[in-house]
Amino acid sequence: MIGVLVKIAWRNIVRNRRRSLMTASAVAAGALAMLLFLGYTTYIFLGMETGNVQHLGHLRVFRAGYFLYGAGNPSAYGIDGYREVMRSIGADPVLEPMIRVLTPTQSLMGIAANYRGDNAASRTFFGEGIIPSDRDRMLRWDQYHTGIYHPLDPPMADADESRGLIGTGLARILNLCAPLALPECPPAPAAAPPPGEHPGKVNADIAELAGRDVPQGGRAPGGAQIDLLAATVGGAPNVVSLNVIGAQPQGAKELDDAYVLMHLALAQQLVYGREEHKITAIVLQLKDSRYLSAARARLNALFRERHLDLEVRDFAELVPFYGQVIRLFSSIFLFIALVMGMIVLFAVVNTMTMNVMERINEIGTSRAMGVRRSRIRAQFLIEGTLIGLIGTAVGAALAIAIAALVNRSGITWIPPGNATAIPLHLDVLGRPLRALGICAGLVLVATAAALLPANRAARLSVVDALRHI
Amino acid sequence: MQLEAMPPVVRLTHVSRTYQAGALEVRALDDLTLEIPPGRFSVVIGASGSGKTTLLNLIGCIDAPSAGAVEVCQQKVAELDDDAVADFRARNIGFIFQTFSLIPVLSAYENVEYPLLLVGMPGPERRRRTLAMLEAVGLAAQAQRRPNELSGGQKQRVAIARALVKQPQLVLADEPTANLDSATGASIISLMRRVQADSHTTFIFATHDPQLMSHADEIFAIRDGALLEHRGSAS
Numbered sequence: 001m002i003g004v005l006v007k008i009a010w011r012n013i014v015r016n017r018r019r020s021l022m023t024a025s026a027v028a029a030g031a032l033a034m035l036l037f038l039g040y041t042t043y044i045f046l047g048m049e050t051g052n053v054q055h056l057g058h059l060r061v062f063r064a065g066y067f068l069y070g071a072g073n074p075s076a077y078g079i080d081g082y083r084e085v086m087r088s089i090g091a092d093p094v095l096e097p098m099i100r101v102l103t104p105t106q107s108l109m110g111i112a113a114n115y116r117g118d119n120a121a122s123r124t125f126f127g128e129g130i131i132p133s134d135r136d137r138m139l140r141w142d143q144y145h146t147g148i149y150h151p152l153d154p155p156m157a158d159a160d161e162s163r164g165l166i167g168t169g170l171a172r173i174l175n176l177c178a179p180l181a182l183p184e185c186p187p188a189p190a191a192a193p194p195p196g197e198h199p200g201k202v203n204a205d206i207a208e209l210a211g212r213d214v215p216q217g218g219r220a221p222g223g224a225q226i227d228l229l230a231a232t233v234g235g236a237p238n239v240v241s242l243n244v245i246g247a248q249p250q251g252a253k254e255l256d257d258a259y260v261l262m263h264l265a266l267a268q269q270l271v272y273g274r275e276e277h278k279i280t281a282i283v284l285q286l287k288d289s290r291y292l293s294a295a296r297a298r299l300n301a302l303f304r305e306r307h308l309d310l311e312v313r314d315f316a317e318l319v320p321f322y323g324q325v326i327r328l329f330s331s332i333f334l335f336i337a338l339v340m341g342m343i344v345l346f347a348v349v350n351t352m353t354m355n356v357m358e359r360i361n362e363i364g365t366s367r368a369m370g371v372r373r374s375r376i377r378a379q380f381l382i383e384g385t386l387i388g389l390i391g392t393a394v395g396a397a398l399a400i401a402i403a404a405l406v407n408r409s410g411i412t413w414i415p416p417g418n419a420t421a422i423p424l425h426l427d428v429l430g431r432p433l434r435a436l437g438i439c440a441g442l443v444l445v446a447t448a449a450a451l452l453p454a455n456r457a458a459r460l461s462v463v464d465a466l467r468h469i
Numbered sequence: 470m471q472l473e474a475m476p477p478v479v480r481l482t483h484v485s486r487t488y489q490a491g492a493l494e495v496r497a498l499d500d501l502t503l504e505i506p507p508g509r510f511s512v513v514i515g516a517s518g519s520g521k522t523t524l525l526n527l528i529g530c531i532d533a534p535s536a537g538a539v540e541v542c543q544q545k546v547a548e549l550d551d552d553a554v555a556d557f558r559a560r561n562i563g564f565i566f567q568t569f570s571l572i573p574v575l576s577a578y579e580n581v582e583y584p585l586l587l588v589g590m591p592g593p594e595r596r597r598r599t600l601a602m603l604e605a606v607g608l609a610a611q612a613q614r615r616p617n618e619l620s621g622g623q624k625q626r627v628a629i630a631r632a633l634v635k636q637p638q639l640v641l642a643d644e645p646t647a648n649l650d651s652a653t654g655a656s657i658i659s660l661m662r663r664v665q666a667d668s669h670t671t672f673i674f675a676t677h678d679p680q681l682m683s684h685a686d687e688i689f690a691i692r693d694g695a696l697l698e699h700r701g702s703a704s
């Protein structure tokens with residue numbers, strides 16, 4: 001029985017070819033717009049997630065309070081006995097299979113100075129101490145096959161604690177363009193020394209503090225040495241020298257102008273001096289982002305069990321920007337969906353109303369023959385559904401084709417929070433459930449739109465319908 | 470004949486049907502009481518506006534009386550709900566309309582097959598019955614044609630096949646020849662007469678053409694919604 005209903009519906013769609021085509025086009029346009037936008041946001045979301053997971057890991061374990069108060073004084077929130085904590089995390093039977101990288105990190109702030117050469121310069125820096133091999137492994141995380149992998153360039157070595165990388169902005173500020181052979185780094189305009197203090201004064205102080213001679217010019221070719229000054233946990237001024245082997249652009253200018261990536265041991269030496277070496281955070285990078293909440297719950301349970309005063313934060317909490325971008329794009333998507341849904345709704349209501357009006361006598365005949373009201377309703381609902389299905393299928397096919405074209409065209413763009421342009425990619429099927437949801441939603445809207453005319457058809461009085469010719 | 474002993478296939482008792490046309494009340498049927506015996510070719514005759522279509526609609530269970538009771542195939546129609554009436558029609562009543570009213574997107578074959586789908590007949594039996602019916606109305610060769618590829622006479626033959634294929638107790642034909650030329654109309658009448666005789670189905674045929682009375686076993690003449698005369702042929 002349902003077969004003949006589908007047959008009649010389909011043949012009527014074909015019979016009213018032009019009308020059906022117009023309506024299906026509206027559905028197709030809706031599917032196309034939503035799927036392409038989904039492809040775009042998927043690409044952005046997955047790209048941002050990948051970038052964040054590569055650099056921050058999924059979860060970070062801090063000493064309680066660090067997340068809210070620690071940024072002002074990272075060194076004061078060191079995790080005691082972190083090696084033991086890490087060991088118990090790594091040995092946990094629940095966590096162990098989820099974890100890809102488990103690594104310590106130390107955040108720090110201080111003053112970075114280059115007092116070599118004629119243009120002595122200094123600037124406050126924000127630094128991260130890491131284990132180079134762990135970081136490199138983290139940077140290779142690519143669950144979504146985005147192809148994003150920006151290795152530390154040139155690479156840092158676990159064995160050489162003195163090596164580090166800095167942001168290109170900081171390199172520029174510290175007059176390291178030439179020694180680091182940075183492109184797009186014009187020489188600084190000759191600045192008049194500010195009245196009062198001599199510009200080289202602070203650097204000279206640092207040099208003195210370090211108790212070292214000041215060599216002229218950069219060090220090894222392709223490298224340069226800077227000094228990093230910070231107060232230790234105990235309050236004493238401390239200095240280490242960093243062998244800058246390269247500069248890497250950072251997404252935000254503030255970060256690019258201040259970023260220093262160094263070996264964990266060097267960071268610890270600067271922050272803790274002769275006292276016990278602690279860390280700011282234990283970083284967990286998981287094999288799969290879907291483990292995130294399970295891993296988080298397990299960590300919290302573990303810390304409660306062992307009475308450890310530690311807190312767990314995920315990368316989305318650490319980077320509010322991530323959530324903001326998602327919310328922004330989600331609201332744009334909602335807007336597009338609303339507009340497209342309305343267009344589809346009106347197009348289908350209009351078409352189905354015309355179809356019902358044209359077939360009133362046919363409806364009367366069918367009813368007289370013994371077709372129930374519900375089947376008349378189903379008859380027209382099926383027609384709306386079919387139009388929705390055709391339109392959605394065409395729209396989806398177009399979206400996939402257009403995405404393939406764009407992906408092959410090599411158009412580049414700079415994503416939010418990125419420093420460099422990357423190829424634009426539309427990942428229409430990257431989140432298949434959502435793509436399916438969009439298609440199902442459109443078919444549902446088309447079906448719902450047919451409901452009104454279909455109900456009208458079903459409610460017709462048989463005699464009145466038969467009199468209508 | 471043993472048919473005579475059987476109860477009437479249609480029984481109307483004091484049936485009225487009024488229409489509200491604006492402020493005006495039109496009494497299309499007025500206190501009509503009649504019985505139609507089974508297996509006959511009955512003709513309802515009357516001038517235009519006399520109430521023939523209204524009467525056939527009530528007998529066909531697609532309309533309800535304003536007053537009185539309608540009993541079809543021993544079933545009190547008022548006792549059935551909407552779906553049950555639809556199912557009742559699907560099983561027991563075939564319609565033939567003046568305007569043919571075939572489903573335009575279905576072929577002749579599919580139009581004839583449709584009523585069998587409604588009663589849930591299994592495929593092979595359905596196919597056999599449909600083909601036999603098309604054969605009986607002389608349209609086996611046109612089975613795959615759509616209605617718009619058929620002449621008026623051919624369309625009405627398809628409609629007759631569609632009404633009869635489920636072997637209903639009752640077939641209602643409301644001026645089935647009005648849209649046909651007289652020669653085609655005559656051939657349709659003789660076809661209906663033939664299939665009626667073969668199947669012993671009760672046929673009720675509404676017309677205002679007195680010529681057709683010669684074909685009838687029973688004649689019900691109505692005027693202004695009231696029964697003027699009933700002439701039954703003594704069997």
Ligand SMILES: Nc1ncnc2c1ncn2[C@@H]1O[C@H](COP(=O)(O)OP(=O)(O)OP(=O)(O)O)[C@@H](O)[C@H]1O
Pocket residue numbers: 488489490495496497515516517518519520521522523524677
């Ligand atoms: N839906 C309706 N609303 C108002 N009046 C109606 C309606 N249907 C029928 N009538 C009226 O009821 C009366 C009987 O109509 P009916 O259609 O039964 O006559 P008929 O004998 O079939 O006529 P014809 O030979 O022209 O088909 C007529 O006066 C008609 O105007």
Ligand SMILES: [Mg+2]
Pocket residue numbers: 521522523643
């Ligand atoms: Mg009439």
